[in-house]
């Protein structure tokens with residue numbers, strides 16, 4: 380019913396400026412009834428990061444920055460929803476316009492600049508929420524004018540650690556000056572160690588796993604450095620990747636020169652390559668969330684075969700609406716069946732040339748070793 384309404388509304392929403400359309404979508408979701416519980420195909424279930432997911436398809440950060448409607452979004456069929464990026468203090472972000480549709484390219488450019496209501500307002504919303512509502516990640520950032528980035532992330536751990544199923548250290552958005560420098564070797568290990576210590580200090584019964592979200596615009600040396608840092612740290616997983624500042628020559632839209640992060644189809648190849656590389660460099664031992672340009676079940680499957688235990692998407696929703704989530708799940712289950720995988724866990728990394736042959740039926744002994 381909601382999906383039908385959304386499908387009918389999509390052409391109208393596209394007539395609005397992108398940010399207005401987005402706000403209209405959030406308002407409509409506010410009014411949406413609580414989602415009915417739907418069951419996913421059992422082959423899509425995966426236990427990773429110590430959590431059981433009924434399906435691996437998540438909503439990427441940036442859609443519900445202020446945690447206004449995470450449970451209504453779960454009702455679209457997502458296996459998990461990531462809210463944020465949230466910064467300690469509220470901030471307005473960059474001046475508008477700051478969000479651009481590149482329709483011929485099936486892409487978006489954004490330079491939102493972490494507009495959000497700040498830790499307290501967002502956490503208050505999450506405290507009112509029923510934790511049984513669905514798996515929720517909180518994506519943490521730093522204020523643009525912050526003098527101490529590490530302290531900002533640590534505050535995020537204090538506030539959202541007790542409220543979220545996982546936390547994300549986001550050091551990869553291109554629209555906060557200097558943020559991506561935190562991916563540099565020295566800075567990164569200081570940041571990760573501080574965040575992990577802070578999590579321990581919370582003394583929670585079930586401490587949330589912490590993931591690092593990285594950019595696709597890294598040199599081979601930077602990629603190697605991040606992998607080494609991550610391997611030597613206690614971090615629980617990686618999200619690969621954020622938007623890109625690159626502008627592939629294939630872009631046709633006149634909006635292509637707009638500054639900001641590019642997402643959607645043109646990001647698919649580079650983000651999947653980086654995912655595969657990170658899977659190899661972390662020797663398949665670290666859970667990876669693959670994100671960037673997923674617009675179909677085949678795209679999601681490619682990320683999983685490259686090494687992702689879970690996937691996320693955002694931009695394709697702009698073009699295909701919420702019905703896409705169910706289509707991806709149906710197609711993904713069919714692809715697993717086609718290739719003889721009984722469970723998603725068997726397919727993770729199976730297309731990666733890390734030395735493992737692609738796994739078919741008969742190789743089912745391989746359990747998802749990222750499990751609890």
Ligand SMILES: Cc1cc2nc3c(=O)[nH]c(=O)nc-3n(C[C@H](O)[C@H](O)[C@H](O)COP(=O)(O)O)c2cc1C
Nearest residue numbers: 439440441463464489621642643671672692693694
């Ligand atoms: C409008 C917009 C806002 C975004 N905001 C955030 C954000 O606040 N934090 C973050 O980590 N990623 C943010 N992202 C990046 C997405 O989470 C995702 O990594 C990226 O868009 C690639 O996925 P996609 O091609 O499926 O959109 C944003 C993306 C878009 C399009």
